[in-house]
Amino acid sequence: MGTKGIEIVGMDVKVLIELLNKALADEWLAYYQYWVGAKIVKGPMRSNVEAELKEHAEEEFKHANMLADRIVQLGGTPILNPKVMGGISNCGYDEPTDPHVMKILEQNIKGEQCAIATYSNMLKKIKFADDPISANMIRKIMEDEVEHEEDLQAIKEDIEMMKKA
C-alpha cells in the first residue's frame, strides 16, 4: 500500500475496492468455468474448442491477478473466501452440466457478454481522471473480453457451417 498512490485517487477508495473485488469474483468464476469446461467438453471440433477454452482460462486468471494486485495497492484485501464469490459477482457462475460443445460455447459467450457489459459499466463509475491506473487496467481487461466473445462466436459459427455442409 502506497500512501501517495492512494491519496491521488479522486473517488471513494472503499467503493473502488468493492467494485474491483466484485470483478475479481467474476474473473475467478470465469477462470474456473473455462478450466472445467476444457476438461469435459465433447463434440465437433473438440480439440479446437478445448484449446480455446484453456487459453481463455489462463487469460481470466491473469485478469484475476491484475485486479487482486490493484486491490492490494489500494490498501484493500482481495476476497479471502471463495464461498462468497457467487454472491458478490456480477455475472455469477454457469455450471456446465451439459458437456456438448455448443452448450459450453453458448454459456461462455453469455459470460463474456456479461463481462463486457460489467466492465463497460465500471468504466462509467471509475473515471480515468479519478483513477487512471484502474481505468486503464479495466480497459485492457475489456479488450480481452471483447476478443474472447469474438473467438467463441467464430468457433460456434464454424460448427454451424459444418452442420449445413
Ligand code: FE
Ligand atoms: Fe476476464
Ligand code: FE
Ligand atoms: Fe473473458
Ligand code: MG
Ligand atoms: Mg482466444
